[in-house]
Amino acid sequence: EAQVTQNPRYLITVTGKKLTVTCSQNMNHEYMSWYRQDPGLGLRQIYYSMNVEVTDKGDVPEGYKVSRKEKRNFPLILESPSPNQTSLYFCASSPTGYSNQPQHFGDGTRLSIL
């Protein structure tokens, strides 16, 4: 089954404790992206990747890091999480970086940072 898989689905942690949210897709997609969803703000892009070893900032990149060493994986790293990063996070992928193609989303990761 074609899918985008995120882990963990839920995480409660404390300020300053480094964490990684993994994202993997099995569709051989070139483009991958991370979003955060907050009430009343919709989805905002954190980082994206056009292909392996090519990443760039989205609209809200502060406090986050990403890497794209393999085509299928695009982990999101919070080096020193803070309470304002409490949110619902989504990973998405698309066959290419062309703008007319829809994105496929994972089921989300709910992070709570105390």
Add this chain to the structure above:
Amino acid sequence: AQSVTQLGSHVSVSEGALVLLRCNYSSSVPPYLFWYVQYPNQGLQLLLKYTSAATLVKGINGFEAEFKKSETSFHLTKPSAHMSDAAEYFCAVNTEGFQKLVFGTGTRLLVSP
């Protein structure tokens, strides 16, 4: 810069009634437009997309949307609501030459018996 406005953070309808969710976009160039649906505890699923072919676009689950350039709108409709349609709906626009989706703030659809 591109932007999307979804009027109404919540829309309530009765089962069997018409569903109308509004989306207006701002763009100086022809856009690509998408509607996504989010069920509780799930990710976003594509409902339909407009990519400059027919202006009336049919999607899954009986939904459709019409692209109206003169009104810069892409409203989502369904003739008869089902209880299973209760979810949050997001309109998104892309006008850049590459993937750069900009989402609206979402509309939660409530369906009562």
